[in-house]
Amino acid sequence: MPNLWDLDSLKPCTEIVVQGETMPALFWNAVAQRGPQVFLRQKELGLWREWTWAQTGEAVREIAHGLMSLGFAAGECASILANTRVEWLLADFAVMSCGGVSNGIYPTDSAGQAHYLCEDSRSSVLFVEDEEQLDKALAVRERLPLLRRIVVIDMKGLRGFADPGVIDLAGLRELGRVHAQSHPGALEARVAAVRPDDLAILVYTSGTTGKPKGGMHAHAGLVYTVHGYNLIVAQHESDERICFLPLCHIAERIGGAFFAVYTGSKLNFVERPETVPENVREIAPTVFTAVPRVWEKLYSGVTIALKESSRVQQAAYAWGVAVGTRIAERLLAGEPVSAWLKLQFTLARWIALDNVRKLIGVHRVRLAVTGAAPISPELIKWYLALGVPLGEVWGMTETCGAATATPIGRIKPGMVGPACPFNEVRLDPATNEIQVRGPNVFRGYLNLPDKTAETFTPDGWLRTGDVGAVDADGYYRITDRMKDIIITAGGKNVTPSEIENELKFSPFITDAVVIGDKRPYLTVIVMIDQENVEKFAQDRDIPFSNYTSLTRAPQVRELIGAEIERVNRKLARVEQVKKFFLLETQLSAEDEELTPTMKLKRKLVEKKYAQRIEALYQSERS
Numbered sequence: 001m002p003n004l005w006d007l008d009s010l011k012p013c014t015e016i017v018v019q020g021e022t023m024p025a026l027f028w029n030a031v032a033q034r035g036p037q038v039f040l041r042q043k044e045l046g047l048w049r050e051w052t053w054a055q056t057g058e059a060v061r062e063i064a065h066g067l068m069s070l071g072f073a074a075g076e077c078a079s080i081l082a083n084t085r086v087e088w089l090l091a092d093f094a095v096m097s098c099g100g101v102s103n104g105i106y107p108t109d110s111a112g113q114a115h116y117l118c119e120d121s122r123s124s125v126l127f128v129e130d131e132e133q134l135d136k137a138l139a140v141r142e143r144l145p146l147l148r149r150i151v152v153i154d155m156k157g158l159r160g161f162a163d164p165g166v167i168d169l170a171g172l173r174e175l176g177r178v179h180a181q182s183h184p185g186a187l188e189a190r191v192a193a194v195r196p197d198d199l200a201i202l203v204y205t206s207g208t209t210g211k212p213k214g215g216m217h218a219h220a221g222l223v224y225t226v227h228g229y230n231l232i233v234a235q236h237e238s239d240e241r242i243c244f245l246p247l248c249h250i251a252e253r254i255g256g257a258f259f260a261v262y263t264g265s266k267l268n269f270v271e272r273p274e275t276v277p278e279n280v281r282e283i284a285p286t287v288f289t290a291v292p293r294v295w296e297k298l299y300s301g302v303t304i305a306l307k308e309s310s311r312v313q314q315a316a317y318a319w320g321v322a323v324g325t326r327i328a329e330r331l332l333a334g335e336p337v338s339a340w341l342k343l344q345f346t347l348a349r350w351i352a353l354d355n356v357r358k359l360i361g362v363h364r365v366r367l368a369v370t371g372a373a374p375i376s377p378e379l380i381k382w383y384l385a386l387g388v389p390l391g392e393v394w395g396m397t398e399t400c401g402a403a404t405a406t407p408i409g410r411i412k413p414g415m416v417g418p419a420c421p422f423n424e425v426r427l428d429p430a431t432n433e434i435q436v437r438g439p440n441v442f443r444g445y446l447n448l449p450d451k452t453a454e455t456f457t458p459d460g461w462l463r464t465g466d467v468g469a470v471d472a473d474g475y476y477r478i479t480d481r482m483k484d485i486i487i488t489a490g491g492k493n494v495t496p497s498e499i500e501n502e503l504k505f506s507p508f509i510t511d512a513v514v515i516g517d518k519r520p521y522l523t524v525i526v527m528i529d530q531e532n533v534e535k536f537a538q539d540r541d542i543p544f545s546n547y548t549s550l551t552r553a554p555q556v557r558e559l560i561g562a563e564i565e566r567v568n569r570k571l572a573r574v575e576q577v578k579k580f581f582l583l584e585t586q587l588s589a590e591d592e593e594l595t596p597t598m599k600l601k602r603k604l605v606e607k608k609y610a611q612r613i614e615a616l617y618q619s620e621r622s
Contacts, residue, residue, distance in 0.1 A: 003342070003345075003387070004327055004328065004331055004337075004384065004387055004389065010233045010234075010366065010367060010389075010408050010409065011233075011234060012230060012231045012232060012233060012234055012421075013230040013231070013234035014231065016227070017230065017262055017263055017264070018030045018033060018261075018262055018264075020223065021196045021219070021220070021223060022096075022191075022194045022195070022196055022198070022200070022219035022220075022223065023093070023096050023200055023219050023222050023223065023258065023261075024093065024096045024097040024191045024194055024219075025191060025192075025194070026223060026226075026261065026262060027057075027060070027093050027096075027097070027261055028057065028097070028191060030053065030261055030262070030264065031053045031054065031056065031057035033053075034053040034237070034264055035052065035053050035054040035057075036052055036053070036054060037052060037053055037237065037264070038050045038051070038052055038266055039051055039052060039053045039056050039260075039264075039266060039267065040056060040086050040089070040266070040267050040268075040269065041266065041267070041268045041269065042085060042086045042268075042269040043269070043270070043271045043279065048268075051086060056090070059090045059173070060090050060093045060094045060097060061094075061097075061176070061180065061187060062172075062173040062174075062176035062177055062180070063090055063091060063094035063169070063172060063173060063176060064094040064095075064097045064098050064176065064187050064190070065175070065176035065177070065179040065180040065183070065186070065187060066094075066172035066173055066174075066175040066176030066179065067094060067095065067098050067100070067125065067172070067176075068098060068176075068179055068183070068186060068187070068190070069175045069176065069178070069179040070125065070148065070149050070172075070175070071148070072095075072098055072100060072124065072125055073099075073100075074098065074099030074100065074190060074193065074194075075099065075100065075101070075198075075199075076100050076101070076122075076124045076125075077100065077101040077102075077103055077121045077122055077123045077124065077202070078091070078095045078100055078101070078102060078103070078123060078124065078125040078126070078127065079102075079103040079104070079105050079117060079118055079121060079123040079125075079126050079127070080092065080102065080103070080104050080105065080126075080127045080247075080248070081105040081107060081109070081114055081126060081127065081128045081129065081133045081136070081137065082107055082127060082128065082129035082130075082133065082153060083107045083129055083246075083272075083273070084243055084244055084245065084246060084247050084252065084269060084270070085129070085153075085269055086269055087127075087129075087153045087169060088104075088127075088247045089247070089257055089267075091127045091151075091153075092104075092201075092247070092257075093261075095125075096194070096200055096201070096219075097187060097190060097191050098187075098190050099190050099191075099193055099194050099198070101121070101199050101200065101201065101202060102200070102201050102202070103117065103121045103123065103201065103202040103204070103214070103248075104201075104202075104203070104204075104246070104247055104248025104249075104253070105117050105118075105204075105248060106246055106248055107129060107133060107246075109136075110136070111135075111136040111137075111139040111140050112140070113212075114136050114137065114140060115140035115143060115144065116211060116212070117204060117212065117214075118140070118144050118147060119143070119144060119146075120214060120446065120447060121202055121214060121446065122146050123144075123146065123147060124146055124147060124148050124149075125147075125148065125149050125150075125151065126147055126149075126150050126151070127150075127151045127153060127169075128150060128151070128152055128153065129152075129153050129154060130152070130153065130154040130155075130156060130157070131152075131156070131157045131158050134150065134152055134158070134166070137150050138150075138163075138166075141165065148165070149165060149166070149167060150163075150165060150166045150167070151166075151167055151168070151169055151172050152166060152167070152168045152169065153168075153169045155168045155170075194219060195219070196218065196219050196220035196223070197218055197219070197220055198218060198219055199216055199217075199218055199443070200217055200218055200219045200222055201217050201222070201253070202214040202215065202216060202217075202446060203215045203217065203248065203249070203250050203253065203397045204248070205397055213445040213446070213448060213451060214445060214446035214447070214448075215250075215397040215398055215442045215445060215446075216442055216443040216444055216445070216446055217400055217442050217443065218443055220439065221400055221439055221440055221441070221442065221443070222254065222258060222400065224422065224439045224440055225254055225258075225400045225401060225422070225440045226254065226258050226259050226261075226262040226263075227262070227422070228420060228421065228422030228423075228440065229254075229255065229259050229262075229401075229402070230259075230262070230263065231420070231421045231422060232402075232405045232407075232420060232421070233367050233408055234263070235259065235260070235263035235264075235265045235287055236263065236264070236265065237263070237264035237265065237266075238265075238286070239263070239265035239266065239285075239286045239287045240265065240266050240268060240283060240284070240285045240286050240287070240364070241256065241260060241265050241266065241267055241268065241285050241286075241287050241288070241289070242267075242268050242269075242270060242276075242279065242280060242283050242285050242288065243256050243257065243260075243267045243268065243269045243270070244269070244270040244273065244276050244279070245289075245290070245291065245372075249372075250395075250396070250397045250400065250401050251289070251291070251371060251372050251401060254400055254401040255289055255369075255371075255393075255401050255402065256289060265287065268283045268285070276294065277297065277298065277301065277360070277361070280298075280360065280361035280362075281358075281359075281360070281361035282361070283361065284361055284362075284363060284364040285361070285362075285364065285365060286364050286365060286366050286367070287365070287366065287367050287368075287369075288362060288365050288367070288368045288369070289368075289369040289370075289371070290368075290369075290370060291370070291371070291372045291373055292370055292372075292373050292374065292375040292376075292379075292501075292504070293373075293510070293511075295370055295375065295379060295383070295390070296375075296376075296379065296504055296505070296510075298360040298362070299379060299382060299505075299507070300507035300529060300531075300532055301359070301360060302356055302359060302360060303507040303532075304507060304531075304532055304535060305359065307539075313352075316351050316352040317352045317356065319348065319351075319352070320348035320349070320351060320352035320353045320356075321352075321353070321382075321385045321386070323341070323344045323345050323348040324345060324348060324353060324384070324385030324386060324387060325381065325384075325385040326341060327341055327342075327345055327384075327385075328381055328384035328385050331384070331411075332381075332384075332411065332412065332413070334410075345387070349387065353386055353387060356386060357386055357387070357388065362383075362386075362388050365388055366389075367389065367391075367408060368383065368388050368389060368390040368391070369390070369391055369392075369393055370390055370391070370392055370393075371392065371393040371394065371395065371402065374478060374497045374498075374500075374501050375392065375501060376501040376502055376504060376505040377413030377414035377501075378413075378502075378505050379505055380392070380411065380413040380414075381413055384411065384413075389408050389411065390411070391405065391406035391407075391408050391411055391417070392405075392406050392415065392416045392417060393405045393406070393416060393417065394416035394417070394466075394476065394478055396464060396466075397442070398436075398441060398442045398455065398462055398464070399423070399436050399438075399440060399441055399442070399462065399464070400440040400441070400442060401440075402420055403419065403420055403423055403425060403436045403438075403440070404416045404417045404418060404419055404420060404425060404476050405417045405418075405420050406475075412471075412473075412475050414477060415471070415475040415476065415477050416475075416476050416477065416478055417475055417476065418473070418474040418475055418476065419474070419476075422438060422439070422440060423436055423437065423438025423439075423440050423441070424436065424437045424438055425476065426461065427468060427469070427470055428463075431467070432467050432468060432469065432479075433463060433464065433465065433466065433467055433468075434464045434466045434467070434468045434476065434478070435457065435461040435462060435463055435464060436461065436462045436464060437460060437461045437462065441462050442462075466478050467479045467495075478497075479495045479497070479498070488516055488517075488518070488519060488520070488521070488522070488574065494514075494516060494522065494574065494575055496513070496514035496516075496602075499512075499514050499522070499524075499567065499571065499575060499577065500512045500513065500514055500524075502567040502570065502571075503524065503526070503563065503564065503567055506563040506566075506567075507529060507532045508528060508529055508532050508533050508536065508559060508560065508563055509526055509527070509528060509529060509560065509563060510527045510528060510529045510530075511526075511527040512524050512525065512526050512527070513525045513602055513605050513606070514577065515606060515613055515616075519617060520617070521576075521578040521579075522575065522576065522577045522578060523577060523578060523579045523580060523581075523613065523616045523617070524564065524577045524579075524580045525580070525581060525582075525583060525605060525609060525612075525613070526560055526564075526580055526581070526582050526583065527582075527583045528550070528551060528556070528560065528582060528583075530547060530550075530586055533550060533556060533559070534550060536556070536559060537550060537553060537555070537556065540555065542555050542556070547584070547585070547586040548584045548585070551582040551583070551584045552582075552584065556582070557582065560580065560582060561580070564577050564580060579616040580616075581609075581612055581616065583609075
């Protein structure tokens with residue numbers, strides 16, 4: 001891992017790593033180029049299984065031929081309803097290699113949501129992960145006349161199950177082997193027939209308001225974007241990554257999987273979403289991209305572990321972080337780091353900081369990236385103090401992922417960097433809305449020409465809906481979503497995301513939603529961090545029987561109140577939170593209040609908890 005003062009050594013790559021004008025062409029050229037090298041790793045039954053490029057290509061070939069044997073035609077759509085796993089990627093590239101359109105469905109979606117996405121995308125084949133996801137598909141199959149076949153990846157619990165419209169992945173691969181023997185060259189012909197302007201994938205927005213919209217991305221835009229990512233900081237075949245975010249989300253699909261296909265970095269698939277911290281320690285990635293909740297969780301783990309450590313360990317950590325912070329402050333200010341401070345930091349790493357990095361699995365990280373949601377600037381400074389360069393990117397489904405990125409040698413906490421070298425970014429002079437233009441921008445929303453037209457300005461710029469500012473160096477700062485800015489009853493404009501980010505820096509707060517539009521003061525809905533608050537209660541013999549009783553404990557309310565007051569001291573009076581309540585239900589991605597990327601849906605939360613919100617203001621009116 002490079003030292004913080006040597007980050008300029010992380011250079012971009014301007015040469016083409018793998019040739020190909022479409023994603024399947026790029027994939028198959030990569031297979032030919034890297035055949036015996038390890039590409040994928042997945043933990044199964046406690047053991048890591050490796051897939052070489054040649055083995056990956058063989059599996060994709062068999063699945064693609066299997067699809068062709070079922071009559072899957074170029075231009076048709078296949079959907080994938082599964083958690084992030086190797087087979088997701090195999091199916092994805094098999095579909096595109098057939099000239100088809102690949103669409104992902106979140107595994108937490110209900111049967112009704114899966115029905116809508118399959119119907120809207122006109123899917124003729126649906127890959128499902130297991131018995132649970134198969135049940136969803138079977139529940140809506142009669143209402144999907146275009147759906148010809150369901151493919152089950154994992155048949156555990158389905159022994160003896162038989163249905164003419166359902167086949168397991170192993171059976172599909174067997175069909176593919178037979179088809180390949182009788183139709184030699186058929187797959188190569190399909191791959192060669194795919195044109196750069198052909199539709200490649202659909203990425204549906206999370207649908208925080210209204211039904212999800214299918215963002216359309218052509219092959220040309222995907223290939224252009226993965227080339228462009230290497231212009232920020234180059235990845236290499238020696239790099240190790242973890243693959244754990246939903247593959248139907250733009251961040252993992254492009255910045256994780258497709259970028260790894262292009263650069264050859266190894267992709268390590270975690271066992272389950274709940275094993276991410278453990279798997280990160282095992283893998284020790286060199287490139288680590290995650291959403292703020294993951295970075296917050298790792299920080300919380302260190303904070304809690306410190307409370308159980310000895311006073312000597314706590315003192316060593318405090319001194320080490322103080323040294324790291326002094327270096328970070330100099331680097332952030334563009335000032336040189338003295339030889340004496342470098343020597344102190346080397347000692348701090350040996351005494352404490354290396355152990356902290358190993359504890360959370362980031363000791364080999366040369367590049368860390370956060371995106372998909374705002375993050376507290378203080379959290380970025382903490383990682384910098386550890387010696388981990390954590391840069392922000394900003395983008396969305398419609399921009400094919402990152403549209404701005406922080407140069408890793410010139411990080412500015414709270415800023416998402418200048419425009420990526422492969423697109424343009426500007427501020428609308430009237431509204432300060434951030435707008436993007438470039439070949440990476442999507443082709444529009446499937447079946448929604450009017451929505452597509454609304455999304456672009458007359459001169460062809462994408463309206464992102466994010467409000468921001470830009471400094472003299474061209475670095476952008478996202479202040480909030482246009483629709484989320486709060487205007488208080490006193491006429492003051494407040495950007496809730498900045499307050500929420502400060503609150504989420506607390507190890508006891510997982511998420512927060514600030515309320516106050518047309519109100520006399522701000523209030524906040526808080527979702528506690530169950531693990532850390534439970535430990536707080538156990539250490540103090542605070543009785544509780546379940547999550548709900550934990551949130552109702554007076555001492556827990558006092559704890560969260562103190563965390564809010566800590567944040568209030570940093571804020572102007574109009575921005576300070578006056579009252580709060582705690583969500584009494586432990587939420588997961590299956591709950592409607594959360595997006596699949598685990599963010600609270602502001603409008604839905606405000607609507608669902610309207611009575612409790614109103615109660616926070618009642619006493620002021622009586």
